Amino acid sequence: MLSTIAPVSRTGKHERSPLLTNAREALRSSLLEWYDRAGRSLPWRVRPEDRAAGVAPDPYAVWVSEIMLQQTTAQHAAPYWRAFLRRWPTVRDLADAPREEVLAAWAGLGYYARARNLHACAQTVANERGGVFPQSLEDLRALPRVGEYTSNAIRAVAFDKPASVVDGNVERVLTRMTAMQTPLPGARLEIRVLAAELASPVRPGDYAQAIMDLGAVVCTPKSPRCSACPWSAWCAGRRTGHPARFPLRQKKKSRPVRWGVCFHVTGQGRIWLRRRPETGLLGAMMELPGTGWTDSAPDPTEIDKACPFEADWRRAGRVRHVFTHFSLELEVICAAAPEGWRPDVGGWVPLTGIDQAGLPSVMMKAVRLGLETRPV
DNA sequence: AACTCGTGGAA
DNA sequence: TTTCCAAGAGT
Structure with a gap:
């Protein structure tokens, strides 16, 4: 026995x-x-x-x-x-x-x-x-x-x-x-x-x-x-x-949804990127510039405030990405950089070899989606 | 103690 | 589609 x-x-x-x-x-x-x-x-x-x-x-x-x-x-x-x-x-x-x-x-x-x-x-x-x-x-x-x-x-x-x-x-x-x-x-x-x-x-x-x-x-x-x-x-x-x-587990909290908008700005075979703050989510990693991520649909005035320049912005669509404690609906809008425009934060990164630029997955998705709408 | 912190594969 | 959950740590 x-x-x-x-x-x-x-x-x-x-x-x-x-x-x-x-x-x-x-x-x-x-x-x-x-x-x-x-x-x-x-x-x-x-x-x-x-x-x-x-x-x-x-x-x-x-x-x-x-x-x-x-x-x-x-x-x-x-x-x-x-x-x-x-x-x-x-x-x-x-x-x-x-x-x-x-x-x-x-x-x-x-x-x-x-x-x-x-x-x-x-x-x-x-x-x-x-x-x-x-x-x-x-x-x-x-x-x-x-x-x-x-x-x-x-x-x-x-x-x-x-x-x-x-x-x-x-x-x-x-x-x-x-x-x-x-x-x-x-x-x-x-x-x-x-x-x-x-x-x-x-x-x-x-x-x-x-x-x-x-x-x-x-x-x-x-x-x-x-x-x-x-x-x-x-x-x-x-x-x-x-x-x-087994193992028995406590019930898990449901995952809230957050929304944000990011700007897919390209020119001369390059894309505008910036580095995120040192700590927190995706800390110190590169990203597409955009609005903050909020718990309700993006407010037009907030988008305007974050918008870098006037242009014929085109919607590329939305990236859905799941993080550990929330999921994100990230709207990607595209434009070509106006003649002579220079980014005040971040900088230009060549699109050739964007895979090696160090973008986290959610941002890589957004870059790819934008490129489908505005091939460079 | 309960949150925050990514991503992708499997079912 | 949703849900689970990976050789967890820091706060």
């Missing part, structure tokens, strides 16, 4: 489970066995056989990957990681790079505070730590954009030191394993305690990647492949018959 792991009480107090104590070693070894056999390949990963042969990961490469992977799929992040590592092979190279180039290289990846902090962190490590990443959780945690998860991930993956990673995958795996009744995000403390007890002191780097792989490949959000799971025998979620119901 196989046992399941007992759930933790709603109060967050840990009811020490003898089953966990007894099963812990079996869970660890079966997961590592599965990981070795699965052989999942990721560009930043040192394969378990290579690690066993003494190949040490490059902490810089691991750090870049972990920042990119925050709330981002491996598939989306992979080409960016390759481009960054090829262009800036060491933390010193990244620290010495002009900031606009780093931001432009990040364009399209989202959460742009990550790019600003990546550059700042590279300069901290290069200039104040001789280019060497710290190994302690405390020192890692002090670096910009390195939080609870990322500090543990770097410590485990890069240095193969004992650490407990809790990302979205681990949350899903462990809430299913225990059929946890506490909804997220309130369950985070229970999950952290459970994850820490389970984390392996043996091959900590491989274990950390293995438990995340398990969530990414087997214990998937919609249709978990329990028959392929090394932990299925211990899984309380599977025994409920509906493992995909």
